[in-house]
Amino acid sequence: xxxxxxxxxxxxxxxxxxxxxxxxxxxxxxxxxxxxxxxxxxxxxxxxxxxxxxxxxxxxxxxxxxxxxxxxxxxxxxxxxxxxxxxxxxxxxxxxxxxxxxxxxxxxxxxxxxxxxxxxxxxxxxxxxxxxxxxxxxxxxxxxxxxxxxxxxxxxxxxxxxxxxxxxxxxxxxxxxxxxxxxxxxxxxxxxxxxxxxxxxxxxxxxxxxxxxxxxxxxxxxxxxxxxxxxxxxxxxxxxxxxxxxxxxxxxxxxxxxxxxxxxxxxxxxxxxxxxxxxxxxxxxxxxxxxxxxxxxxxxxxxxxxxxxxxxxxxxxxxxxxxxxxxxxxxxxxxxxxxxxxxxxxxxxxxxxxxxxxxxxxxxxxxxxxxxxxxxxxxxx
Amino acid sequence: xxxxxxxxxxxxxxxxxxxxxxxxxxxxxxxxxxxxxxxxxxxxxxxxxxxxxxxxxxxxxxxxxxxxxxxxxxxxxxxxxxxxxxxxxxxxxxxxxxxxxxxxxxxxxxxxxxxxxxxxxxxxxxxxxxxxxxxxxxxxxxxxxxxxxxxxxxxxxxxxxxxxxxxxxxxxxxxxxxxxxxxxxxxxxxxxxxxxxxxxxxxxxxxxxxx
Numbered sequence: 219x220x221x222x223x224x225x226x227x228x229x230x231x232x233x234x235x236x237x238x239x240x241x242x243x244x245x246x247x248x249x250x251x252x253x254x255x256x257x258x259x260x261x262x263x264x265x266x267x268x269x270x271x272x273x274x275x276x277x278x279x280x281x282x283x284x285x286x287x288x289x290x291x292x293x294x295x296x297x298x299x300x301x302x303x304x305x306x307x308x309x310x311x312x313x314x315x316x317x318x319x320x321x322x323x324x325x326x327x328x329x330x331x332x333x334x335x336x337x338x339x340x341x342x343x344x345x346x347x348x349x350x351x352x353x354x355x356x357x358x359x360x361x362x363x364x365x366x367x368x369x370x371x372x373x374x375x376x377x378x379x380x381x382x383x384x385x386x387x388x389x390x391x392x393x394x395x396x397x398x399x400x401x402x403x404x405x406x407x408x409x410x411x412x413x414x415x416x417x418x419x420x421x422x423x424x425x426x427x428x429x430x431x432x433x434x435x436x437x438x439x440x441x442x443x444x445x446x447x448x449x450x451x452x453x454x455x456x457x458x459x460x461x462x463x464x465x466x467x468x469x470x471x472x473x474x475x476x477x478x479x480x481x482x483x484x485x486x487x488x489x490x491x492x493x494x495x496x497x498x499x500x501x502x503x504x505x506x507x508x509x510x511x512x513x514x515x516x517x518x519x520x521x522x523x524x525x526x527x528x529x530x531x532x533x534x535x536x537x538x539x540x541x542x543x544x545x546x547x548x549x550x551x552x553x554x555x556x557x558x559x560x561x562x563x564x565x566x567x568x569x570x571x572x573x574x575x576x577x578x579x580x581x582x583x584x585x586x587x588x589x590x591x592x593x594x595x596x597x598x599x
Numbered sequence: 600x601x602x603x604x605x606x607x608x609x610x611x612x613x614x615x616x617x618x619x620x621x622x623x624x625x626x627x628x629x630x631x632x633x634x635x636x637x638x639x640x641x642x643x644x645x646x647x648x649x650x651x652x653x654x655x656x657x658x659x660x661x662x663x664x665x666x667x668x669x670x671x672x673x674x675x676x677x678x679x680x681x682x683x684x685x686x687x688x689x690x691x692x693x694x695x696x697x698x699x700x701x702x703x704x705x706x707x708x709x710x711x712x713x714x715x716x717x718x719x720x721x722x723x724x725x726x727x728x729x730x731x732x733x734x735x736x737x738x739x740x741x742x743x744x745x746x747x748x749x750x751x752x753x754x755x756x757x758x759x760x761x762x763x764x765x766x767x768x769x770x771x772x773x774x775x776x777x778x779x780x781x782x783x784x785x786x787x788x789x790x791x792x793x794x795x796x797x798x799x800x801x802x803x804x805x806x807x808x809x810x
Binding site for chain 2: 249283288365399400401447452454
């Protein structure tokens, strides 16, 4: 049995074991919760010197969770993304998961484990990026005090591209998070993670040679500080630093705008950000956030349209050789208005948002800036 | 376990009857000075098959039960439930001064030490109407020395302490918002024990309970 077939079978086996191991407690109030949301986005971007037509995107989501037992949760969610100006870009997601949780030490220790699957379907232009993803996860949380917690999590996932088997890969993530809230209304969060990505097949390089299946590996640490300025105003700042200590050949990744194959294992760098969150009267929450991102692509230069592209547009419009380097500046704003009825279990949220992004790259193709504004609503029950 | 709470013998029985009578008399006097008394609708014992901690939305509050003002009515259903605590509202704020259960764990938010105001030999600070030694809401077995109040729910039973917790790191107490002039706060920290459950928010200067 090949690894591609072994992993889903293993996941199914674990699912059965999890179900069998869950205590058969009375299903007091077994119930459903869920929601629907729709958001309309309008984007106006400038690529290099070329202004794109206004892109209208309709993003619809739905989710459902079933609690057959206080220790068990099953969930499903779906997403439909519709590009009104170019239906060839439409794509859909469907996700399902089952997880079990246990608590001990009078609730101070919590364990969660489960399995989830994702199915993505694209229309026309992005059909090769259709994939199926199955993952196992386990997490533990420890409360030293109510305001001092530690979490650890492990994920093992396999993604399969039916039309591009050479992109099939397994991923492993190990992560930890330490959070401390202080009486000064300051919160400190330190987190870190390590990930590995193993491709299952090797592909010929530019010289036609086939070696071992490649790997990529990443470590990342992050610090976040939050400070309450009043009960209605909070500020936070964060810094993330990550490095790829093993990189794949970026040439194997097709280029394209929002290429879904460009994932965390494609680039490393730093992120600096800050945000101000304000709770206005009448149940309205707003947040203004800004972030600066420095990205390096340590793999070999990408190939576009079959032509190797080691030359980039550098400072002063000079052609330079080397790796791709991007800087991204992003400012976001959103306002949420929450409407709750007589039962707080049901609520309606209205959202308006705006985002400005400027990306500069040593590769002219990736240099762009633009605005995105959106409006939508969600209903939860 | 029952012997811890129910003294045996005729002398103890006489003592219980006498102390109950004295307490009822005193509580009646107290009532004459208290604010409006809560209505006393027909009370129904908790169904045994429902006894479990249930918090699917992980807001630290039982999904089927809570009694934030201690009036003997389940805030979730509007139905009166069987209990043995008394009503006293000496400051007229509409809240029971003797018993409240905002997180719905069946344990008094205000006190966790053994208390037997009516002299029936039972602990008044836990909901155990049938005196089977198990919490009527959660089904947890308890002892006089440990009511297990901090096992579930967001309230730190006994002192009502509400530490400031910001696990998502946004600089605000977790998932809080204002509606009108009432400050709401629910958390999302998965499970809601006193050790890690969401904490009750307070409006500035008012310290009002979430309602």
